[in-house]
Amino acid sequence: MEHRTIGELMTRQVVSVELDTPFKDIAQILADNAVSAVPVLDSLGRPAGIVSEADLLRKAADQPDLSGRTPLPHLEAWERARAEGRTAGELMSAPAVCAHPEWTVVEAARLMEAQNVKRLPVVDETDVLLGIVSRSDLLRVFLRQDKAIQEEISREIIGRTARLGAAGVAADVVQGKVALHGSVDDPLLTPVLVRMCAGVDGVVSVSEDLKPAIVAGSAEGSAARS
The missing domain is CATH 3.30.1340.30 (Histidine-containing Protein; Chain: A;)
Structure with a gap:
């Protein structure tokens, strides 16, 4: 049997940011490209982590609520450090959980489930970014x-x-x-x-x-x- 591979299903034109990309630039990139997360690449083009809307929203949630209607959320030390982050490298979830293009849908889906992630950067044998695959990409086999x-x-x-x-x-x-x-x-x-x-x-x-x-x-x- 011939299974569709992640290389066939992945998005190849990947929007990404660098480790030193500022907070506001990340927010603008997410909005301009209608995506909820992007890979954060190191100087060699390898995914170091993922920065998402949830990572950015953590900073908003950590701001004082002058109305007093909602309590300040309890954040662990590592969460507070990320909430105070100013660049992609400080805000991102790391390390990046990655897939390889020859993987099957089953392999990628199991990794997503095990790691509780919504997307996987796809890398080559040297860990350089090739594309990205999301839950919706995996569901395309059911079409x-x-x-x-x-x-x-x-x-x-x-x-x-x-x-x-x-x-x-x-x-x-x-x-x-x-x-x-x-x-x-x-x-x-x-x-x-x-x-x-x-x-x-x-x-x-x-x-x-x-x-x-x-x-x-x-x-x-x-x-x-x-």
Whole structure:
């Protein structure tokens, strides 16, 4: 099976800032480009961190509220240091959590979930920035047409496992939901087929109604005994 890679999904024209970019310039760059965060690059073009609207908003939240309607938020020492930051290098979340262009959607999604981040700078083997991938970029695989999913399952999964006993299996795909039906020579093949189908780009869920195949010789023998 051919999975779409992060290199195919990422945005290549990346808006970025440098470590010494001032606070107000960062705010202007975010507004001008309609983005909520940008990578912060070192002198070699490598992501040192990410600075986001949330990082900038921390400074606003730390300002005194003369009306007295809202309490001053409690900030840890490191949060207060960043709230007092004046440049991207002082404000950013670091280190940058990065992906590589050959990664699959699954790999990138798992890293985002584990690190609780919304985007990943994509770097080459020397850690130089190539692009950026966001949650919405990863979700684009679910825009894949049902016909393309069905054709890949028929060709790459059912076709290649036919000699193992999946020749009697067919797949229907509606709204990314795969329904396997037919028969298999070996019931142990059923969970394998389900797992493989679940790994196809664009698949939302997999259900199966696969029954053991009836061997001709066994059917004749049963008929004779009856």
